[in-house]
Amino acid sequence: MDENLGDIALLRLVGSLRNAAEEGNIDALYALIERDAKVLKWIDKIPFVETPLHTAASAGQTEFAMEIMRLKPSFARKLNQNGFTPVHLALQMNHTQLVHRLLDVDETLVRVQGKEGVTPLHYVVQTGNLEVLLEFLKVCPKSIEDITIRRETVLHIALKYNMFDAFQLLLGWLQRAWFRDVSRWEKLLLNWKDDKGNTVLHIAASKNQSEIVRLLLKFNTVDVNVKDTRGRKALDMLQVDNPQSNCARHLTGLKLFCTSDAKYDANYFKSVVSIEEMVYIMFLRLTTNISNDMRNVLLVVAALLITVSFQAAISPPGGVWQEDGETHDGLRHYAATSIMENGIYSILAGLNAISFFVTVFATFLLLPSGFGTRLFCLPLYTLSLYFIASLCLLSPKISFPHEVIEIWKIFILSCVISPGGILLLVVFVSVRRNKLVVAFRPRVKVLDTTLTM
Incomplete structure (x- = not known):
């Protein structure tokens, strides 16, 4: 009986915490902690729960969220009953400033997987938010390696949701990146197969995206002979669907060289890498390694x-x-x-x-x-x-x-x-x-x- 009364009291306390988080009332937070100093610890023991940080992230209460983050940083990695982290919820509600503040505390939150293995980076690619996408790549470059339960990379997701600007940005980022082992990233991501055996070249070909195919063929690491689970190459898919399409001609060996001015925003990474830039990227990668x-x-x-x-x-x-x-x-x-x-x-x-x-x-x-x-x-x-x-x-x-x-x-x-x-x-x-x-x-x-x- 006492245990039931304790559970009821805890539920009421959690409800009060949720209200305080929605209102951004930090004083109310500490008043509740004063009533029960272990309330945050008890919440943390629950595997899947809507923590006060989740509530504050949804409501856009930045100061309250940062206070909870300081008291209980583990909340930032917990999933609620719907399979989302606080960063996921903040992104869904377009509270980008709150997301930036959370990343100030822990950059690796970009890599926390939620429902179906979708990370915050995957989500911003789905929505095509280039500004936040570029920010995520800056604070945590290794997040580009993460895949979903369907074995989809950020490149697969960008094409799947028709976010071609995001895809071009990611390609440009891969071309210009000079981190250690980045050459391995490039080869791995461009030839990675999802659970259906499709590489990004297969997806681009199936969508008849000639511009995307042309961009992919600029990478020497792209294997045009990779087959999906049905034994089809990207060229085979085009010859069946539309043999006279621009994509089919591109896949037969068309390679173009062009240049563009470099700018420090999404347009910079979406632009084509110039030959002189390629030479220096090679030198920079060599010296970095x-x-x-x-x-x-x-x-x-x-x-x-x-x-x-x-x-x-x-x-x-x-x-x-x-x-x-x-x-x-x-x-x-x-x-x-x-x-x-x-x-x-x-x-x-x-x-x-x-x-x-x-x-x-x-x-x-x-x-x-x-x-x-x-x-x-x-x-x-x-x-x-x-x-x-x-x-x-x-x-x-x-x-x-x-x-x-x-x-x-x-x-x-x-x-x-x-x-x-x-x-x-x-x-x-x-x-x-x-x-x-x-x-x-x-x-x-x-x-x-x-x-x-």
């Missing part, structure tokens, strides 16, 4: 190569003339110039210059991005000037002053063009890298107490 130990080793090797190249420039093979004079052939030579013939010297100097500048550029790529790396642009530039000056000054001079004047002309042009070109290349690469880094940079956490200005 390098471990710190390997990076240190490569930097040491690069430093040694720069040292050797520079030493070869100031101390050419065969040495230099010690004084002015003439050779046995009657050719005039000058002190501190190379003993080698002019043609041989030019070949060796050219090869040495290639080695030097490639190593300098590789050194820049291996350095972490940031202000410190940009500071290296100036010493790299001045070192390049010194290198070119050494090659020019030590080159064999046949006649004076005409040849010397010509050499100085070459030196001045080289000082402006060669190191300047390297500097422009470094700046360009730095800007490209910063664009990609910023595009994937997570939003600043409001609740991050370790943040320093």
Whole structure:
């Protein structure tokens, strides 16, 4: 009897908590906790329950939700009787600001699976909310790996619900992502089969979406020969349904290259990746996958190569003339110039210059991005000037002053063009890298107490 009375009292307390959550009354919350300090703990023991956080999320009561999140963060991962988490409910009611605040506390809430294995990321793809979709990918990139009970990825869901803008955004995100193991993500997601054996290429072909097919065929990792559970390839489906369609022609091998401007919003990821961007994405992925130990080793090797190249420039093979004079052939030579013939010297100097500048550029790529790396642009530039000056000054001079004047002309042009070109290349690469880094940079956490200005 006492147990029944206790259950009735608890139910009344839970009802009062629900009312407080709907109204966003934090004072009422603590009044109820004062009546029974274990009320939140008892609620947490129930496997599937409408917690106060669920109620606050549905009602859009942000402050109340954050207070509950602080007291009982486990509520954020619980499912109610309908199979939804608080984040799911907030998204359904379009309370995006509340969703952002919850993610400030725990970014992995994006990956919590609700009814039928649908995560919050899957839901925003279903609804086509590009702004929230991009935010979710920023705070938790690994959420793109999650699948539903039907083995559907976010790409499957986007096509299933005809959210083609979201699909293009996801493809662009995959192309530009430079995280470790992202190449594995790309290959896995683009060739993943749902419970019916359909890849995203099968779905695009079945919907006769020629633009989507064209975009997919830009990925070398897409396997056009994959078969569904009925043994059909994507091309087979098109040839049966509409053999003269644009999709069928695309699947026979059409590949297009085009460019677009990069913008830091959904349009950026929906745009086609330019060739120059592809090259740098490849470099960025390679440098990101390098471990710190390997990076240190490569930097040491690069430093040694720069040292050797520079030493070869100031101390050419065969040495230099010690004084002015003439050779046995009657050719005039000058002190501190190379003993080698002019043609041989030019070949060796050219090869040495290639080695030097490639190593300098590789050194820049291996350095972490940031202000410190940009500071290296100036010493790299001045070192390049010194290198070119050494090659020019030590080159064999046949006649004076005409040849010397010509050499100085070459030196001045080289000082402006060669190191300047390297500097422009470094700046360009730095800007490209910063664009990609910023595009994937997570939003600043409001609740991050370790943040320093």
